[in-house]
Amino acid sequence: MARPILRTKLCDMLGIEYPILSAGMGPSLVGEKTGATVELVVAVSEAGGLGVLGAAGYTVDEMRDAILEIKKLTDKPYGVDLLLPSQTVSAGDQEFKGPQEISLTEVLKTLPKAHYDWIMKIKEEMGLPDSEGSFKLGSTAMRPHAAVRVCIEEKIPLFCAGLGNPGFMVPDAHAAGVKVLGISGNTRNAGKIAKSGADLVVAQGHEGGGHTGRIGSVALWPQAIDAAFPTPVLAAGGIGDGRGIAAALAVGCIGVWVGTRFLASVEGGALDVQKDAILKATDEDTRRSYLYTGKTSRATYNHFHDLWENSGLEPLGFPTQVLFASAMVGMFTKADEREYIGPFAGQVSGLIKEIKPAARILEDMVEETVDILSRKLPESVIAKA
Ligand SMILES: Cc1cc2nc3c(=O)[nH]c(=O)nc-3n(C[C@H](O)[C@H](O)[C@H](O)COP(=O)(O)O)c2cc1C
DSSP: OOOOOOOOOOHHHHOOOOEEEEEOOSSSTTTSSOOOHHHHHHHHHHTTTTEEEEESSBBHHHHHHHHHHHHHOOOOOOOEEEHHHHHHHHHOOOOOOOOOOEEHHHHHSSSOOHHHHHHHHHHHTTTTTOOOOOOEEETTTTTHHHHHHHHHHOOOOOEEEEEEEEEGGGGHHTTOOOOEEEEESSSSHHHHHHHTTTTEEEEETTTTEEEEOOHHHHHHHHHHHHHTSSSSEEEEEESSSHHHHHHHHHTTTTTEEHHHHHHHHHHHHHHHHHHHHHHOOOOOOEEEEEETTOHHHEOOOOHHHHHHHEEEEEEETTHHHOOOHHHHHHHHHHTTOOOOOOOOGGGGGGGOOOBBBBHHHHHHHHHHHIIIIIHHHHHHHOOOO
């Protein structure tokens, strides 16, 4: 059977067959592998979409190795996603002499006393073991400029900034033929990212997994399109099948950026216990809170949310809060306290009933979108100008 056709301007911009990007997903917490693995990137790009590596939790060297691995496995376009919050970009790269990793137990001692004391109290009350994880001092989050330099040296097809405005690196990226994408959760930032020279803006609604803003997708997408004009916009937040894609294209987005649905794939980097949590979740079973990173992020609901809400603690800044949360999750994991563990995931979790290979997910999405746009809509909607 002939392959279905689903093309937008995005396909020409990026040299891809279908306007579907798998989102750059880093680890939910320190010590986990990334959500968007090399395997996921290659599977999505080979299937005709564009896979984006989640490089937020890697060291700069690990990120370069992953890029080289992708180049070995596919000649199709791909992307790399980093977190570039303005405070870490303006602080400049931090160079560390000596060991490049310290244990979470050591890191804990650097937390404010109230947070440290609270962790010790919960540890004692629940009889939790010490956390086993470690924190990489040379991660891309601590060395954003070095990480960006490697992406440009490697001439990756698409650079994606998950947090912050990538404007500062646009001239160097363009000089090397690298396209730049920025992600925004509100209209103002969509406009700012577009004005700073990025090629593409992702507008991610409140319902999305990971870091997320206050505006729902359907309200955000058209407003972001107007604010970013003439820079094109991709839709994100709550897209899990062809119905979501058809809706986003009807609003005027030129493609989609899909996270949770691709995390819950064979190649997605989440642990099996986390993928199970997504399969079990209904639309009501995620929470948005400051708990995991100090910025609002959405994860599958678990009892750690309740502990945090009752703690009376103020969230620490990013990335210190990541260390705080990682230390606790490290202890819960070691104690096999599954009810206290949940991955970053969006409200679309309720739609996900099966862990499938990423290529199947993409093919099913394309088939359903084409069916809606070419058959179902013309049959069910009467519209004449
Ligand atoms: C497990 C997970 C990790 C994520 N990590 C990142 C990240 O490191 N960088 C980033 O730009 N976005 C990250 N996100 C957000 C996604 O890129 C994307 O915007 C979001 O998942 C879209 O909403 P959806 O989950 O409803 O598809 C993450 C999302 C998830 C589910």
